[in-house]
Amino acid sequence: MSSHEHQDHEHHDHHDHDHPHAPPPDADGTLTYYQALELAVTSLLIEKSVFSADEMRRQIEAMDARHAGLGGRLVARAWVDQDFKARALADGSAAAREIGLEIGPLKLIVVENTPEVHNLVVCTLCSCYPRMLLGLPPDWYKSRAYRSRAVREPRAVLREFGTEIPDDIEVRVHDSTADMRYLVLPRRPAGTDGWAEERLAALATRDSMVGVALAQPT
Amino acid sequence: MSDAIPARFAPGDRVTVRRAHPPGHLRTPFYARGASGVIERLCGAFANPEELAFNRPGLPAQPLYRVRFRQAELWDDYDGPARDTIEIEIYQHWLEAAR
Incomplete structure (x- = not known):
């Protein structure tokens, strides 16, 4: 469309439509190859009774209901209970189950931030993420920019998230390339002595458990 | 898994990632191929994803x-302190003892 036509079109819209708030155009353009493939496979699976449409809907609903508060519970327990922390660092999945978190077949590795090491999680190959404990990953986690740069220039990426790691602290990146999933155990913020576990859990934000931020008192 | 391939490496061993470029579904990032590092831990044994991708069983399981x-x-040209590290999950068939 030429710019001239475009202007005409806007002109036309403005004057010929009597309703002041025309609905925006639908965003459903032509399906991409993989979108069409997904729909085709889904309808076949339902048609062949591998699962029902309602089962699929329920699964999506259950995944959407997951949130970072679940990971926060694990972090808060590790902050208040040194023995639990040791168990979580040795076997993250067992520790999550121990406090009643339902994680399915998740193979969890918990990595601890210390005065010597800051951990950062990325999946360069796709978007592996501990969804059972953090919910669905944010868009930036899945972006090509984050996935390629987090392994190449992690300190620059951290700075863009507002997180400055001093040079005397090792930045340790975890590329989640295969069967394990990673949760960062952030450092417990100062000034939180005696806080109840529930209150502490709220400090362990999604970003602090991916490692792009620190846990901070709000 | 009882029929898994035995683990050849132990934590602390120095290993080199094979510099190979086979076609197909691979979980060994390009940037790590040919690089040498240290085994941090054994995660267990898992069906080989390069086989699973083609609907084959991927067994025996790979450490x-x-x-x-x-x-x-x-x-x-890494722009950061020499102490900075990265940890990557790599299957045994991609690893050789570092020379």
């Missing part, structure tokens, strides 16, 4: 390790 590399080993 999977976390390998720790110095960033400077991976990137010639």
